[in-house]
Amino acid sequence: MKNNQPARRLGLRGWVYAGKYSFERYLYLGHRLSGLGLVAYMVLHIVETANRMRGEQAWAELMALFASPPFKVIEYLLFALAVFHAMNGIRLFLVELAFFSGKPQEPVYPYKSSVLKHRPLTYVVMILAGLLMALGGSSLFFP
Ligand code: HEM
Numbered sequence: 001m002k003n004n005q006p007a008r009r010l011g012l013r014g015w016v017y018a019g020k021y022s023f024e025r026y027l028y029l030g031h032r033l034s035g036l037g038l039v040a041y042m043v044l045h046i047v048e049t050a051n052r053m054r055g056e057q058a059w060a061e062l063m064a065l066f067a068s069p070p071f072k073v074i075e076y077l078l079f080a081l082a083v084f085h086a087m088n089g090i091r092l093f094l095v096e097l098a099f100f101s102g103k104p105q106e107p108v109y110p111y112k113s114s115v116l117k118h119r120p121l122t123y124v125v126m127i128l129a130g131l132l133m134a135l136g137g138s139s140l141f142f143p
Helices: 011-016 023-054 056-066 069-096 119-141
Strands: none
Touching (some): 023 056, 023 119, 069 119
């Protein structure tokens, strides 16, 4: 313990859940995890495309593997991750640029949160994300 500060015991668990969180707090969690997932995919994608250097046959075999049903599911999950991240990112752009947040108010206690003001936007964006995921899924699995 330093400077009489209480020890921060919650750690990673506290980052995921440390109390009564709003819907937007879980979107923050999802945004961070999907962002990291997309970065991990980009690295894997570079490794995967480097396989082209192993010759045409090795490449064809790899492509056949990627066309198999388990990889189709993984491909879809990746697509869903990207859709979620992009749509939630657009919501964050709008909110951080102060759209849909209501007029600024004096910070008088008990403080009012602007989260509820932009919650309709949150729902609209998430419904759109769900529709895009359904559309993408239908064209991937039922072309
Ligand atoms: C349409 C595409 C995208 C949009 C609109 C978007 C939007 C955003 C926004 C607004 C943030 C900042 C969130 C905040 O305010 O804290 C963010 C964070 C991030 N994005 Fe994206 N992004 C997109 C694509 C990508 C891609 C392709 C990757 C990975 C290759 C990526 C990786 C990340 C990561 C790692 C973070 C940091 C997350 C965190 O620390 O909480 N994003 N994105």
